[in-house]
Structures are given as C-alpha cells and as structure tokens.
Amino acid sequence: MNIQFDVVIVGAGPAGASAAYSAAKNNCSVALLEKEETVAQTVRTSGVTWIEDAKSFGIPSDYYNPIKHYTFCSPNNEVTISDTRPRAAVLDVRKTYRFLAEQAIKEGATLFVNANATSVVTDSSGKITGIKASLAKEEIVFQSRVVIDASGFQSIIAKSLGLVSQWKKFGAGAEYEATVENIDSDTWYLMVGQQYSPSGYAWIFPVGDNKVRIGVGVGKPDSSVDPTQRLDEIIEKKLGPIKKLGKITPIEFHYGLIPNDGLTRKTVYDNLMLVGDSAGYANPLVLEGIRYAIKFGRIAGKVAADAIKANDTSEKMLSKYEENWRKSISSKINSAYKVQNRWIGLSDEQWDKEIEIINELSADEFLDFIRADFGLSSIVRLAAHHPRLAVRQLFSMIKTAQKN
Numbered sequence: 001m002n003i004q005f006d007v008v009i010v011g012a013g014p015a016g017a018s019a020a021y022s023a024a025k026n027n028c029s030v031a032l033l034e035k036e037e038t039v040a041q042t043v044r045t046s047g048v049t050w051i052e053d054a055k056s057f058g059i060p061s062d063y064y065n066p067i068k069h070y071t072f073c074s075p076n077n078e079v080t081i082s083d084t085r086p087r088a089a090v091l092d093v094r095k096t097y098r099f100l101a102e103q104a105i106k107e108g109a110t111l112f113v114n115a116n117a118t119s120v121v122t123d124s125s126g127k128i129t130g131i132k133a134s135l136a137k138e139e140i141v142f143q144s145r146v147v148i149d150a151s152g153f154q155s156i157i158a159k160s161l162g163l164v165s166q167w168k169k170f171g172a173g174a175e176y177e178a179t180v181e182n183i184d185s186d187t188w189y190l191m192v193g194q195q196y197s198p199s200g201y202a203w204i205f206p207v208g209d210n211k212v213r214i215g216v217g218v219g220k221p222d223s224s225v226d227p228t229q230r231l232d233e234i235i236e237k238k239l240g241p242i243k244k245l246g247k248i249t250p251i252e253f254h255y256g257l258i259p260n261d262g263l264t265r266k267t268v269y270d271n272l273m274l275v276g277d278s279a280g281y282a283n284p285l286v287l288e289g290i291r292y293a294i295k296f297g298r299i300a301g302k303v304a305a306d307a308i309k310a311n312d313t314s315e316k317m318l319s320k321y322e323e324n325w326r327k328s329i330s331s332k333i334n335s336a337y338k339v340q341n342r343w344i345g346l347s348d349e350q351w352d353k354e355i356e357i358i359n360e361l362s363a364d365e366f367l368d369f370i371r372a373d374f375g376l377s378s379i380v381r382l383a384a385h386h387p388r389l390a391v392r393q394l395f396s397m398i399k400t401a402q403k404n
C-alpha cells in the first residue's frame, strides 16, 4: 500500500511529536510513525526539565513535580543550593510525551502506532521520496516530500542511508521509578565520585507522592561499568542520600542511551532532517535533551512546511533549521563539553573540592550553569568579578570555550 503525505516523521518522542505539531499547524499533511504500541510505552529518560520551558511549550503544570533545592553529594561532602522558588521540574514522562503527540493530532497530524520504519524510499536519481514501514505486518510506503528522522539515539533513517554512523561517545543510564518512605519532594540529588559512577553520576529525582527516580549514568566508552549493575549495588549498599529514603520499592525500570559526541552531525540533507537525539544536541552536563528536542523539533516542522510551500525541499532550504539550532546553542553546548571534560576523571578528593566551588554559586548562577545557559556577557562578568577565585577560574574556562 502507498500513502501520500507532505511530511513523514519517524519516531513519536518529544522531537518527532513537536515537529509533527508545527508542520501540521503550518498546513502540511503529516504522518507521525511510532514503532511501539503507544507513545512513550517505554520510558528511556529521567524527565528533568525547567518550569519556564515547560510553560512555554504549554505543558500543563500538573504534569511535573517542581524542584527548588539542588543537592550535590560527593563521597565526603554535600552541598545544597536553595532557590526561593521552584525552577526545575521532574516530568511525568508518559503524560508529557502523550500530550505532545495529542497536540500534533489536534493540528491534523496522523499518528500511526505499531509502525516500524524499516527503510527509506528513493527515486531513480537517489532522491528521498518516502519511508517504508511495517504496520500490523503489512508493508506500507509513506510517500513524502520531507522525511524527518526523530528516531532518537539510533537515528535509524540517517543510518540506513549511510549518512551517519553509530555515536562513538554516549551516556548509558539505568533507573528505577520507586516508592520510598522519606523524600522531600522539592529536592533533587546528584551524586558524584567513583562509588556512584566513574565517568558520570547518580541521581534521585522526586516525582511527587513519595515516588522518586533513582538512577546511574555512565559515560561510554570511558567506563566499562554497567549502569544497571551499579544502580543495584548503590541501592543495596544504601550509599549517601539513598539511605535517607528508607524502604525502596521499585515500580518500573528505565534504561536509555544518549549521544555525547559533540555537535558533530550535519542535520539536513535534500528532503531529510534529523531532530532531537538523532541530531545529537542534548546538553551533555546532565544528559538533558527534552527541551531542545521540543524547541528545535518545532522549528524543524515549520522549516519543512515553509520549504514545501516554496516547492523547494533542498538541503539549502531546509538548512534554516540547522542554522537556527546552531546559532542558539552551539556555544553553550561547547562550553558544557568543556565542563564535562573537566568533570570526567576527577578523583573523589577532587570532587569533594569541586562541589565546594558549586556551593559558591548563587541559585541563578547554579541554574545557568547546570542548564548550560551561559550567556557570553554574564560569563565574562562572572569570570572577571565573581568574589571567589575558584568560581572566576571555572567561568574563565567556559568563557574561553564560548569564544572558540
């Protein structure tokens, strides 16, 4: 069977659903293909984002748990940055991702679940003309003018065309959503040092109603540690703040991979765009990609619609999307890599000292830092005038990365 759409999007995660929303809003016919039985059937993320972003995307406030205290634990140290109001949020991931897909459907996009995209269709000149997908054991060709690869870490479409290869550096994370006996619902914990993760960190993110997500992230190939095994060990040993949680009863297990290769990928080709984790622009400091997936997914959908309207879906026309995301976040992500490189390989003693530096930051500075929202002017100011030398040095390092 053959069906015709203006835009076909592979993957109904936050990037794909957001691209579908804006392409449909801009008068395109859109097919959104999801290989699982439902949107967000499998959760592969911890779901931390920022209230300001969630509001700007229209995500209802009862879809997330607000956070205003940020605790860092190293083997022999602990600091808490307290804000006057909550600015971070731990999302109900299923509700949020389904909400994003519903927004796309309301604008007229058609969601196909159980639709596993298997290959790309091209014409005799090699031009991309659609996607082949298996749907309830039937093979369907979705003809389209623009294909958007939003298949996440695997970048299934770009890979099948030989345009990209597997990410060399990436994060692997395992977590339990669990009920616990004690938790302050507005405090998150990031735990660093060898015992938690040799090239990453562990976390406790409260989701409300005495539920938390406890996880471990490990940088690959830097460390061979299996995050699932390490997670079970730190829970068993009740390390650090895990002890305070009391009895932990797992409800659900999550596992995922996230690219951490720098902004190495070209994300537009004739008739093809890569969005979200397929494009590889998540913030590497805290494995955070949801807000960028939504923001730039929407921009990709709009650029695709404009190109279709102009009857020109060439790489040149679609590159407005890549120009947009690069202009908006390249220097921030490059700075975040610089901080990440400093963090990977810190010894436990060095971590004990590093979190003292973090303790010198005001809540505003800390949030800009962890969000990688380093505006050049504020970084220059902090690098020159912060009252603490160690903080000045940290921001000097970021400033250098921003200029490069």
Ligand SMILES: Cc1cc2nc3c(=O)[nH]c(=O)nc-3n(C[C@H](O)[C@H](O)[C@H](O)COP(=O)(O)OP(=O)(O)OC[C@H]3O[C@@H](n4cnc5c(N)ncnc54)[C@H](O)[C@@H]3O)c2cc1C
Pocket: 010, 011, 012, 013, 014, 015, 016, 033, 034, 035, 036, 040, 044, 045, 046, 047, 048, 049, 115, 116, 117, 118, 150, 151, 152, 153, 154, 156, 171, 172, 173, 174, 217, 255, 256, 257, 258, 275, 276, 277, 278, 282, 286, 287, 288, 289, 290, 291, 293
């Ligand atoms: C352990 C871990 C923790 C994380 N924690 C956070 C966090 O706290 N905050 C944050 O902002 N980010 C976090 N991230 C990153 C975040 O999850 C991603 O950046 C974000 O999900 C990217 O969205 P996406 O839509 O590009 O990809 P995904 O969310 O991976 O969605 C891709 C979709 O494509 C579908 N798909 C794949 N192949 C096909 C196919 N062949 N045919 C049809 N459909 C297909 C998949 O089923 C899936 O639904 C974390 C990542 C990991 C691994």
